[in-house]
Amino acid sequence: MEIPVFIVDAFTNQAFKGNPAAVCLLPNALRDELYQKIAAEMNLSETAFIVKVKSADDFISGSRFGLRWFTPTNEVPLCGHATLASAAVLFYQKKNQNSVLVFETLSGELCVRLCEDSIIMDFPLHKPVPQDPAGVQGIIKATVGDLSVQDVHYCSVTKKLLIRLSDSCDRSLLTSLQPDSLNLLHSDSSGRVKGVIVTAKGAPTVQPGYDFFSRYFAPWNGIPEDPVTGSAHTVLAGYWSEKLDKKRMLAFQCSGRGGELGLELRDDGRVDISGHAVIILQGTLTL
Known part of the structure; x- marks a missing residue:
């Protein structure tokens, strides 16, 4: 079996920035254990796997996958950067003829669309x-050691814990965090938390005008x-x-x-997440 595979840097317009994801194009579904072996x-x-819904479809004319x-x-039930990467492969490499694509996922139907030079994803909002x-x-x-914490929130749907640093903490303190993965894993055995978001207020009046900054740690998922x-x-x-009283933000x-x-x-009640993506590698996975 030969599977087309791509590596895409998502949420960036520069190679070797953003978040790399692998994208595999499949004519038919695989055994679950094979998906996991390929991802490992x-x-x-x-690693994202795009599967044709109808055998008569192809990756150029099909609109639903x-x-x-x-x-x-x-x-995982939801992944943003690998969805963006998947759309980039279909739009940019396969030259898909549709302006809107629909992905059938564990999180329901996710629509993605082209808008000038970016891709916009229609995602669920998890307050x-x-x-x-x-x-x-x-x-x-x-996660944050002795840094001052202003707010702690939790999302049961995504099992993500959000830690907001005090506004007295600038971006450099967030950037310099180096939590130990093993310590983080051992800090919670309840299974309630599968990822930790650390965030800080941005400076929207200073170009390019970021409303907030963040980092994300998920050793429970091997990341x-x-x-x-x-x-x-x-x-x-x-x-x-809610904190900024804004519906449109740059992060x-x-x-x-x-x-x-x-x-x-x-x-x-949903959120549009937009970004750029760069395809940096394409090849064939032979099984």
Whole structure:
């Protein structure tokens, strides 16, 4: 079996920035164990598998596809950067003829569309709720050490804990965080938390005008740090929209690679997440 495979840097317009994802194009579904083996072999934070829904469709004219995402250790219900990467492969490399594509996923139908030089994804909005810091003190300590924390929220749908640093903490303190993955893993054994978002208020009056910054750590999913995380921004968008009283925001995830995300809360309770993507490699996976 020969499977076309691509590596795409998502949420960036520069190679070797943003978040790399592998994308595989499949005419038919595979056995679950094979998806996981391929994802482990690719060893990126996410490997996306695009599957034709109808055998008569192709990747050029089809408008609806199945989409699944796997980390090196497990399947996840939602992934932003690998969805963006998947759309980039279909739009940019396969020259798909449709302006809107629909992906059938574990998180329901996700629509993506082209808008000038960016791709916009219609994602669910996951608003977090306040969390008593005392109940997650071990995670907070393992993630941010002794830095001052202003807010702690939790999203039960995504199992993501959001830690907001005090406004007295500037971006450099967020950027310099180096949590130990093993300490973070051992800080929670309840299974409630599968990822930790650390965020800080931005400086929207200073160009390019970021409303907030973030980083994301998910050793529970085999990802010590995810460079740019679309799914985390379904939580961040809900949090910061209320704090800033804004529906349209520009965010920057300040990992070592870094990436930029446009966010717009919709009237239907969902969020549009926009970004750029660069295809840097294409080849064939032979099984």
